[in-house]
Amino acid sequence: MSGEEAAPETRKMNMIQALNSALDTAMGRDPDVLVFGEDVGYFGGVFRVTEGLQKKHGLTRCFDAPLTEGGIIGAAIGMGAYGLRPVPEIQFADYILPAYDQLVSEAARLRYRSNGEFWAPLTVRTPYGGGIFGGQTHSQSPEAIFAHVTGLKTVIPSNPYDAKGLLIASIEDDDPVLFLEPKRLYNGPFYGRPDEELKTWANSGLPAAEVPTAHYSVPLGRASLVREGSEVTVLAYGTMVHVALAGIADSGVDAELLDLRSIVPLDIDAITASVRKTGRCIILHEASRFGGFGGELSALVQERCFDYLRAPIERVAGYDMPYPHAFEWDYFPGPIRLADALKSTVSYK
């Protein structure tokens, strides 16, 4: 094998370990990267994503914060303006709203309004999404209200390999990034069938569970082609990528599946090319439908692919209500709903 480059060392990781490895790698390479948030320091975070970082990198580089989401993000913006690359954690995306003003009025606009004099390259990590019986305060998918805010990037991984690569890319990015972690995927892929035996990432057999231990990044704004197909394009991100695979398998439709990976920046070229090829499009997201990001995707596809469309664009999404605890699986846009949509879309005359 001499003369050939050795394959990078990889290890089987779940998404928590992959995110931890990303933070560890970024902190190891750049002394300006620091991590803070509620319970993230000594304890290592309620989902263990920051476990061991304080011990390894020191007290000042990974520490706990007061219970003030606005304060956490505001302080991170100030750190970013100084020249650091802070990676604050908001414990659940459901609790990010007190920080909405800081993200919208400050983080996203600082560079613009100061004409490039000040900017804040913070990466806000936060677990989002349902499927864990978390009720309305541990289950929401708020991506649309952030995607609408220009100046802010919104990144959503769907597997351990992407989680590490996208998180490193987000930390190294000079713009503020909201990094939404699909908590239902932390420990294993989830196909939207709650009664099915759970798979861990390690026993999933999926190549994305093999994660390089060293530094690498997955560029923001590039969708991933998860499944090639000819009849319809399915657009998804986060947990819904796996649900989409299950729905496509159930339906028997030859669908193409794009994992968007980041919704801002959005890989418009990949979306356009795929829909022009298949002539049909279904958008799948867990957030409630009205005003959801699916509306934007639908509009973009319509604007750019109208002459190629052979059926109306369809959205499969959560229903328009707060996340309903006991009705989680009635609300959740699972594989059956997607399979129905796939069949009706391809049979549209």
Added chain:
Amino acid sequence: MNKSNLPRLQLHIPEPPTRPGEDVSFAHVNRGEAGAVRRPDIAVPESEVRDMPYELIRVLDDDHHAVGPWDPKLAPETLIKGLRAMVLTRVFDDRLFRAHRQGKTSFYMKSTGEEAIAAAQSMALDKGDMFFPTYRAAAWLHAREYPLVTLCNQIFSNAEDPLAGKQLPILMSARDYDFYSISGNLGVRFVHAVGWAMASAYKNDTKISLAYVGDGTTAEGDFHEAMTFAAAYRAPTILCVTNNQYAISSFAGFAAPERLPFAAKALAYGFPGIKVDGNDFLAVWGATQWAAERARTNNGPTLIEFYTYRAEGHSTSDDPSAYRPKDEASHWPLGDPVDRLRDHLIALGAWDMERHEALVAELKEKVKVAVKEAEAIGTLGQSKPPIEEMFEDVFAEKDWRLKEQMRELKARRARETGEGEGA
């Protein structure tokens, strides 16, 4: 249970002591005595200064002498430089306020009556310390000789606007002058100052931060978030409440009960809070120096309430005679900051009215020349930065949306002007 004998509840709505048409009353203002308040060691435990928010730190007495332990003992040349910055701020404000009335800009906000605070702090702090200002802090820039033409260009949003037409007039950003970007939403940047100071400490740097909120903004959650963070991490920062008695038309009683000094809010967070005569250039300087020394020696944050008075309207959109007595400003018990520093210099024998009038005339002329120069470039609507600027700095690099939208706008422009599509 029968509650018929209980008194009926009554909702209290705070009201200021006086309204238009009534005699001005500042009976509630306790001036204390100049020089009377002790100046503790910078390493003083917080438990020993809990009485301080209730006393007013003053240096200049009614005979215009500097007295007591907070006197920073500045050289007359330094005082003259401070006076110059304050007078410049005032004449600049007057000239640019008129420019608004002449339609040359969309908006303006004066600092009248509050010039001593930002002027003294700009001079007292070091280059590299970062200031997180409000919109009534232009004296910071004037004290550091920010080019007047550039400031006018920003206010006129013309082709040479240093912020390229992206921000409202006077909501400045001047990184080279340690002046952080201002915005119209209040309080949000108070916690940025704490994060910035934490970053400086994280990097074992020597720089500290300084931040303002007004009296009204202490009611925002951001104020309390900043105080909580500053206390928890002992951030090297100076947090200031510029209490000018008014939040637009609402008197300070809406943000805190009338008898409770804003400085006392520090008591709940466990770090020193002091209340300082904001119209006293020397007291502002002395207090800032104390707080800065505390910050630089890892003794943590200080809250300073600068007790002052907004002598003019909130902005060009405001007429204060609609909600307060017309002559209220002239009755402010702590006087005018420019007059007080001038009179102190005269008492020192380092200044006289003739020189003062010459200074005012010189600065008026300087401002006039700068305004003319900026007007020659253009005022609002006559001149503006290149249209490409509109799409810059949304992100570090433009994404496809911005590229497409810029192409679309430029193509339409080209059609309208009949000049080809251009690049």
